[in-house]
Amino acid sequence: MTKTRVLAALVMGPLAIAAILLLPTPWMAALSAVIFLLGLWEWLKLAEIDDTISRSVLLVANLLMMVAIVWASRSSSGGSMVLFQLMSLIGAVWWLLSLLWLRHYEFASDHDTHARVFKLAAATLSVIPAWCALALIHAERPNGQYWLLVALMIVWFADSGAYFAGRTFGKRKLSPRISPNKTVEGLIGGIVAGMGVALIGAALIGVELSQYPGVALVAAWTILFSVVGDLFESLLKRHVGAKDSGALIPGHGGVLDRIDSVLAALPVFAVGKLLLGF
Numbered sequence: 001m002t003k004t005r006v007l008a009a010l011v012m013g014p015l016a017i018a019a020i021l022l023l024p025t026p027w028m029a030a031l032s033a034v035i036f037l038l039g040l041w042e043w044l045k046l047a048e049i050d051d052t053i054s055r056s057v058l059l060v061a062n063l064l065m066m067v068a069i070v071w072a073s074r075s076s077s078g079g080s081m082v083l084f085q086l087m088s089l090i091g092a093v094w095w096l097l098s099l100l101w102l103r104h105y106e107f108a109s110d111h112d113t114h115a116r117v118f119k120l121a122a123a124t125l126s127v128i129p130a131w132c133a134l135a136l137i138h139a140e141r142p143n144g145q146y147w148l149l150v151a152l153m154i155v156w157f158a159d160s161g162a163y164f165a166g167r168t169f170g171k172r173k174l175s176p177r178i179s180p181n182k183t184v185e186g187l188i189g190g191i192v193a194g195m196g197v198a199l200i201g202a203a204l205i206g207v208e209l210s211q212y213p214g215v216a217l218v219a220a221w222t223i224l225f226s227v228v229g230d231l232f233e234s235l236l237k238r239h240v241g242a243k244d245s246g247a248l249i250p251g252h253g254g255v256l257d258r259i260d261s262v263l264a265a266l267p268v269f270a271v272g273k274l275l276l277g278f
Contacts, residue, residue, distance in 0.1 A: 042245040047119035091129020091267030133270035150201035158194030165189020218272035229264025
């Protein structure tokens with residue numbers, strides 16, 4: 001299984017980096033919409049929307065929201081990113097509120113209609129703002145594509161750092177009921193790795209030295225909320241007794257298993273970058 005995971009990562013990683021660096025923002029937004037909607041499809045399954053027609057209708061509804069945001073942002077002068085900024089802010093606020101849900105494990109776990117409604121709302125509040133944040137970061141000129149790559153590498157390096165630090169030093173459980181393998185030591189290792197790659201990326205982009213503290217601060221919050229996104233998906237899976245969100249990616253499970261951290265990280269990074277102006 002480890003060999004399969006490594007091979008899949010070796011294929012997906014370069015493709016993702018090439019897309020970020022080479023595609024214009026409209027094409028990058030379209031590609032990411034496909035990926036995020038695949039993740040949403042799996043989320044709907046975890047929310048126990050078992051009927052294919054119902055899931056398809058909900059998927060199309062979210063797609064139409066994306067289309068509506070793009071359409072409403074068009075203007076004779078070339079367009080505005082205000083709606084994308086607003087949705088990114090909504091996403092950051094939602095992930096802050098989701099901490100209450102993680103604290104109250106049993107909330108919406110009873111498999112009834114009301115539980116589904118909450119999980120469907122959470123799906124839209126997670127996927128749409130993350131997609132808007134991705135487009136917002138990538139569209140910035142002249143270095144938007146580089147900043148998007150840095151944002152994603154923060155998440156990737158934090159995940160790897162947490163894995164190795166957790167295996168080597170991990171003793172104190174971070175959230176034993178939701179994700180027994182996560183440790184406080186792993187979290188610290190992830191923060192160190194993620195902040196390190198953020199500062200290296202900022203140096204390569206050419207950020208002024210005075211802005212480094214802001215970059216480090218945003219990176220730290222991005223990493224913390226990437227963990228929140230991971231924990232939230234784990235919560236959804238535990239509610240329904242699922243090991244993975246799907247089986248589309250060999251050795252990695254489903255698409256949602258790969259983007260759960262990114263869904264929470266991107267709005268936080270986008271809002272932090274806007275507020276601190278780097």
